[in-house]
Amino acid sequence: MSSPSPSLLSAQLHPGRALGFFVLGASLHDILTRVKAEPQRFPKIDVYMDSKDPVHGKIHVGLPANGLRLAFDGPEQRLRLIEILDFTKNHVFLKPANDKERDLVRPPSSSPTADATPGPTFRHIYQRFLGPTYGGEFIKSSGNEGNYVLSYPGVAFVFVMKASDYSPQKDVVSLLPSSAIPASMAVFSGESWAQARKTMWTEILPSVKTFAPLAKGKDVCPDEVSLVKIHGGGKLQLFRKWTNNSFWIFLGETTPQQIVAELGPPDSIYRKNDQRMYIHKLRGQSNTMPRPNEKDLRQDDTTESDQSSHLASDEYDSNEEAVEEDIANVSTECFYNYFYLGFDVLVSTPVQPSELPPSQVGNPNLPEPLVKSSSPNRLVATKLILHGNVPGSYPFNRHRRCRWEIPYLTGDNIINSETPFEETEEKLREAWRSPTKQRGMALNRGWGESPGSSIEMLGGWEEQASKKGGGVGSDNTTTTLFGFPGTAFEVLKNGYVSAVTVF
Template sequence: MSSLFSAQLHPGRALGFLVLGASLHDVLTRLKAEPQRFPKLDLVYSPTEPVKEPVVLGLPANGIRLRFDGPEQRLRLIEILDFTKNHIFLKPANDKERDLVRPTSTASEATAPADAAPGPTFRHIYQRFLGPTYDGEYVPDAETYVLSYPGVAFTFPMRRKDYSPAKDVVSLLSSTAIPSSMAVFSGDSWAQARETMWTEILPSLKTFAPLAKGKDVFPDEVSLVKIHGGGKLQLFRKWTNASFWIMLGETTPQQLVAELGPPDAIYRKNDQRMYIHKLRAASNTMARPSGNDLKRQDDLTDTDQSSHPASDEYDSNDEAVEDSTVANVSGECFYNYFYLGFDVLVSTPTTPCRPPPSQVGNPSIPEPPFRSTHADRLVATKVILHGNVPGSYPFNRHRRCRWEISYLQEPSDAAAATTTTANSEMPFPEIEARLREEWKSIYPSEAEARQKQRGMVLNRGWGDSPGSSCELLGGWEESGGTNPGVGKGRGEESTTTLYGFPGLVFEVLKNGYVSAVTVF
């Protein structure tokens, strides 16, 4: 039997550790760390538009449902669907604790639904728990009456014939009426919050007092990464106007740690899956390939090095290639920033890819303040931005990192009053068309361009374990209908296609959305 989930209600901000504005990755990681309290997690998402439509996380054993927006994957709505499976209380300042539903037992174990009150009564909510409020809103199609407070709302069933706009809330609802659900949201009322729920800029989690009591100080999260080309990335902080530049081939590990904090993990790079291509390149040239050549051939598969097992299975007789490979990976490692949504490869310097044709000589792109000439120093040479797309194989290894390619802008309407920039929410075919147009001048012919830019299929399911243990339900039917064959351990999409352009590698899912993009 699972232990009862007990949480303090913070109207408009949180229910226990479930804070509005928290990322899907953070919430899932916390829930999965306590399987006794949260034994079952159901993730419902749109298979065709997983980064645009809301993502729903159900906790059936706890009577809770969490709703996240698709683009940012931030917690927007907390719903209580079964009051017998949790213990919710309010702790007003200078007052004693108030229970929403008084537990029938003081034991830590959850009581059986038959032994617990089915939910709070209207009288308890209105008289003691939260106090009086304005008249609510009647929804005739659903035959429900919504009693709204700032940041909290209760939904009561009410037949059409029982509702009258001339009656006040006390006259409409029986004192013993029990709500079917409760919602925690950001806003003064439920009617007002519905309009901006999925797009509102929520306050920083660091401003939430219960979380701000800790002594640890963390930098603000990275909300957007702008890819400027030529190995230059601009990282924007959430809730501030500050930004930080990563310049591939120049930015040092010390600068990364100073701006981003220490990495969550460090992965020592030792991936031999492209060994056959390196061997062929070495035999064709009758000489050892340079470290840069080997690195460039690796770029198509280095789209996720956060948890790949190292492999050393290769022919020991091929000493020339082996020695060159070992020399190349010596000292190389990935700085894994799981809670920021990206990885950074730290290695000896390599020359970044050329700037896009449209950006040559652009004065708005800064140059490094100084350049070091030490060939053995370690610098950032590659950045992998993760999409955390629901249904993808590496789901929930990283939080979602939003990005945009600043030099790929097109008019968004015929009048050209506004422009749209290629970004992490755009289907890859649209991004691909813009990239082909941007880079067409560097290829002798369109046929050669398409030959260089053709896709390479990758199956992440061979040898790795999936990053998520939650049950992926896939469709939008919350009544229990699921996609055939989709269930625990089988819902992840492990086959992806890699597409390479100068300085960029995209890992694309079958639904056309980008799972990860590598900048080099």
Template sequence: MATSRASAAQIFPGKGLGFLTLGMSLHNVLTRLKAHPQTYPAIDVAYSPTEPLYQPVIVQLPANGLRLRFDGPDQRLRLIEVLDFSRIILTYKNLEVVKGLKPGEPQTSQSGPSFRHVYNRLFGPSYPGEYIPPAAHSPYGTYVLSYPGVAFSFPLQSSAWSEQCDFVALMSSSAASPATSMAIFQGASWPEVRSKMFTQQPQYPRSPALIGKTKESASDEIEEVKIHGAGKIEFIRRGSPPFWITLSETTPQDLVAELGPPDAIYRKNDRRIMIHGAAAGGVTAREMSPSPSRGVDSTDTDHSSSNSITDDSDDEEISPAAAVDPSKLAAECFFNYFHHGFDAFISYPTTPGPAFPGSDLPDPSPPASSSQLTVTKIILHGNVPGSYPFNRHRRSRWTIHLDSTDDSLTSETPYEVISSRLKELWKGSYSNGAEERALQRGMVLNRGWGESPESSVEFLGDWEESTGGKHRSGSAGQEGGQGLGNTELFGFPGLLFEVLKNGAVSCLTIY
């Protein structure tokens, strides 16, 4: 890949590389990369199809010689690796990490910086590094020279290594080759951070735009959403005090005051899924909220401005929200907060879901008739790799608080565990076993007909099994994996879960 000095990436040890900042969300990184297809023509995403929320997600940029590693639960950038120095120009304090190649000199993946250049010119003296013996019968081991926040790996002849050697003299000799890779991480040294890289709290926010910003100039990012039942939802923020949303009471003006204007406003008039509400005629148990067999329209699963159950675009309207005036909204709509990981349904007040049995909260009272639009539903997106709406929202993490001390059900909990716990919690609220089975029956939701997934990344590994075992393949900008994109919907009072075949919760609607 041809590069120019103008496109050189600056190294910031412990912080990032160029625009890539440690702690950035996977959604933010992919969005930035996809916005520059000429610079990043190939984007490969590797993930675990069985444990996508536990195992790291890896983004590879083969044309740029980069590999990015994100933790699974929070999807935040933890490690930046340069694997091919010939495909990217790197600078540190205005010095080139690899001196420019001479005209006609071939570019190879071995064109990394020498130990002498790193040690004497770029980063200066350091403590002795870590020697890793060779695997199998290779004559070369690896010497890792580590500085705070950055490390280099050099091939070293195993026959030359000894614990008593002068490492500077040895690494400056012909026994050592130029560096083959570089890592940028958060920590004092590579050996120290290696075991906690994916679990320690990131120093920088998910969005680099928030670095150095005040609360007045930019809305704080949401770290976690706590669901307390009875329409009470608590939003925990990075640096600001938490704020609460009370369904059918919180107004659009309140949302804008706390979070700023939404990224988009989405209006949808299609109500064909309302037919399933007809099956609910005899339901009386605490006004059991819709399992998929009853009142599915009350959650309106079609909650994203770019995510439609059907392909009838005439039923949809997407509006920019930069100059939104919440006091002048004329009809029901969704406020899409893509960078916060959730959507809010703005509608006329309804009775929220009941309190969790055993909690200290009372059941909500039916609201008085009002023409005031309020927030009646919150949709939290999991951004699960392999799911149909992947990368439309950044990942939203949540916890269901069944009582004041219990926080065991989280966005990473397999749905089988969540379902078992909620079934036991609500066991006494059904009139009979038949009603219980009917209300907890899953309903298949097809997200694959119509538009294909709007993602220009290549998935390495299985496309979610619900798409018929297809693989997401092709270079950036190509479509692949034309499966159905089916998920299942499961309902409990006040909660609706959209679940993938691997048990991961792709979306949670609270109403």
């Protein structure tokens, strides 16, 4: 029995900003979570990336049943380009003010549900949509054919044209017949397609919160944390996007109330269970840092659950009222899960944070908490798990990507979330004066229990992943765990870091 065909996708076009709810600057996690929540509307999702370097190269999300392709940059995973590749599978309009404006890319006689309409004509675009513009750009492809790109601010149309028909002396009206139908359309940030190509993948895009159609009564997402600086000694500095503001989390001192005041309520709360997970303790290692033995490995704080749609379970509270009540009455160890910020916070009774790296001892630029409490029963933040959301990794799309830096590691390059771990490890050994290269510990995300790992998955994630076929990169479930004072790195086979635990 064949699956039902999706209904025709209708989307409002905002040149330079959005196509429907696909807003330029939105995170890969936000977009995938949204489309996965509507399987009838988006029955097929394809994710493409360079498996050898998924954190620098482009990430493409194809929606073939809807005729769309979305392109994200690798480091920040922000939506940079929206392409319509098949006009017969969608209905795009400028604004839903009246019926006359709803036929933006379809002839007026077309039915909104008709599948045979090939798309807009040049006359329709030129006369009824965007009006006159500068001459287009001809890009030769192969043989005697090429693409003629007709650009407007924030949107461009691609027409297939023979090279012999193009002449730079002809204007656009002379080059394109009124019945010409574009092969595709692109939505981007910039004055023209030629200008946008130079800065598309690196420019700072505005917050999606500034996009008026989405800002209706309630914030669509919390204020972003764009970067976490790991200073050692349990000191973390969190920077907010689009501002110069930052705030500090002091492990062993910062309270749940302070976390909520800065970050807002968590997306869900996970209550720790005695038998279901282990905390990975790497404290107290000598400077030589040999491979930790089993006595040093206890309860790892890796929160595994299929939260791509952020569904509630017996262990997780994702109901907003329940979460707010739990925040007010939290009295036991638990995780604050910030899926849309890209990290989890372990709240527990105070534990002495790791030591400062030798180069940071006595650094006057490192602040101390304003108030220190000596109560042994109070609850404080004791660990942070920063998630990389690397395409191809086992927990892909459970959290938004969280970028981080380690400022105390000196050198020509900044050591951060995009640095291959081989380079990061070398700098860490130098900083901690450890001449011996340690052995990694195997961690398998696809097995219920991994004999080579001290980390046990939370129930439900393995079963759900196996039913779904593992998702993107299901064959890349094995990572290697490397521990240094104050940090534990999960490293993928391609050498990039999937997650960092700071304690």
